Amino acid sequence: KPTSPCIDPKRLDPDDEILLQPFHGSRLHRVIKLLSEFGNLSQGVSSSSESSKHPYGKTRLRHTQCNDEIQGYVSSSNERYSKQGSSSPTLERTRGRLKSKRKNKDGAESSNGEKPLIGKRILIAEDNKMLSILAITTATQLGADVEHCENGNEAFELVCDGLKAQRNYDYILMDCEMLPMNGYEATRRIRIEEERYGVRIPIIALTAHTSGTEAIEAGMDAHLNKPLKTNELMEVIESIETKE
Amino acid sequence: MDFVNQLQRKFIDYSSSLHREGIVDDQFTQLRKLEDENSPHFVMEVASLFFEDCEKLINNMAIALEQKQGVDFKQIDECIHQLKGSSSSIGAMRVKNACIAFRSFSGAQNREGCLRCLQQLSHEYSLLKNKLQTLFRVSVASRCLYVCLVIFCRENEPAEPFPDVLVFQLEKQIVAAGGSIPRVH
Numbered sequence: 001k002p003t004s005p006c007i008d009p010k011r012l013d014p015d016d017e018i019l020l021q022p023f024h025g026s027r028l029h030r031v032i033k034l035l036s037e038f039g040n041l042s043q044g045v046s047s048s049s050e051s052s053k054h055p056y057g058k059t060r061l062r063h064t065q066c067n068d069e070i071q072g073y074v075s076s077s078n079e080r081y082s083k084q085g086s087s088s089p090t091l092e093r094t095r096g097r098l099k100s101k102r103k104n105k106d107g108a109e110s111s112n113g114e115k116p117l118i119g120k121r122i123l124i125a126e127d128n129k130m131l132s133i134l135a136i137t138t139a140t141q142l143g144a145d146v147e148h149c150e151n152g153n154e155a156f157e158l159v160c161d162g163l164k165a166q167r168n169y170d171y172i173l174m175d176c177e178m179l180p181m182n183g184y185e186a187t188r189r190i191r192i193e194e195e196r197y198g199v200r201i202p203i204i205a206l207t208a209h210t211s212g213t214e215a216i217e218a219g220m221d222a223h224l225n226k227p228l229k230t231n232e233l234m235e236v237i238e239s240i241e242t243k244e
Numbered sequence: 245m246d247f248v249n250q251l252q253r254k255f256i257d258y259s260s261s262l263h264r265e266g267i268v269d270d271q272f273t274q275l276r277k278l279e280d281e282n283s284p285h286f287v288m289e290v291a292s293l294f295f296e297d298c299e300k301l302i303n304n305m306a307i308a309l310e311q312k313q314g315v316d317f318k319q320i321d322e323c324i325h326q327l328k329g330s331s332s333s334i335g336a337m338r339v340k341n342a343c344i345a346f347r348s349f350s351g352a353q354n355r356e357g358c359l360r361c362l363q364q365l366s367h368e369y370s371l372l373k374n375k376l377q378t379l380f381r382v383s384v385a386s387r388c389l390y391v392c393l394v395i396f397c398r399e400n401e402p403a404e405p406f407p408d409v410l411v412f413q414l415e416k417q418i419v420a421a422g423g424s425i426p427r428v429h
């Protein structure tokens with residue numbers, strides 16, 4: 001092995017993990033699993049262990065399995081660093097979907113009143129580019145972490161991924177008129193899938209001046225007219241929260 | 245600074261006239277609220293995107309209506325739907341209303357009617373674009389002027405009024421950018 005002559009075990013910290021193999025793929029996944037953000041609960045455990053010299057033990061690395069969430073994190077990081085630019089100064093693309101370039105600063109701003117949606121994850125399903133920009137910016141300005149997709153199919157897939165990973169959106173803003181799958185159909189499918197997990201994500205319909213009856217029948221929780229307005233969004237969210 | 249105030253008032257008056265004439269509606273005002281220190285030019289950026297979007301859709305509809313072998317009214321309908329959504333997002337009221345009227349003719353598959361509507365739509369779009377671009381130029385010019393004056397004051401702390409030469413140069417620049425200068429007596 002090319003690295004073996006260079007490593008002097010005496011100079012290594014016994015708490016360190018050592019991998020003498022190319023650092024990618026499944027090995028990368030296993031190492032990421034050691035981070036507390038990805039479920040490693042044993043950080044901070046005392047280092048005195050009878051079973052092995054190393055507190056985590058080499059067996060740890062070998063026995064963890066690939067996790068879909070890590071896969072997602074790794075591939076989305078790759079996309080973020082890719083050279084794919086965007087003509088919009090306010091938006092960028094991550095995994096082919098629009099995201100606001102505005103970063104919400106970590107830690108709530110002075111008062112939660114300014115950013116009432118801080119820490120909330122919102123999915124916006126909208127096919128019109130201008131309306132998407134408006135909705136994404138509106139929600140981001142309120143403090144939310146926003147994801148975007150362009151049709152009902154993608155929305156359904158993203159929600160399913162979230163259900164499996166047990167990491168769900170806090171709200172979904174669903175345009176009703178999308179192709180090939182519209183918002184009503186996507187919502188119906190989402191509700192069926194959610195039942196398997198005992199979960200119900202609040203879905204807010206976005207329509208172009210129609211009544212909300214079809215939205216409610218499809219299983220949506222509320223209905224707003226396009227274009228999205230900040231105060232209307234907050235009113236609807238507050239009414240959803242008080243019902244629960 | 246009275247000079248700057250007058251220019252800013254001019255901007256406000258111009259902006260009000262756009263609302264009065266129905267060129268833009270309340271949604272345009274809402275867009276302003278989405279500007280913050282991280283995105284100070286949000287309205288201009290969104291407007292530019294809208295201009296691109298609109299021109300593309302109008303072009304596509306013109307081409308579709310020219311097809312000798314048969315007009316694809318479904319495609320035209322889809323374009324109108326997109327344009328209606330986009331124009332409502334920015335508050336372009338007259339463009340949006342032109343879309344609504346257009347819809348009935350494309351639904352009826354009336355080619356002549358559609359051609360007339362497209363012409364009307366193009367007209368409303370040009371009007372909007374001209375007015376918004378003027379508005380943005382005056383806004384930028386007054387901001388530049390304000391910044392120049394602030395810097396000048398800080399550097400020089402003039403006890404006397406501004407040197408005429410500087411005022412004259414600034415006036416020229418504002419006019420060149422498309423703004424107008426209020427006459428101060």
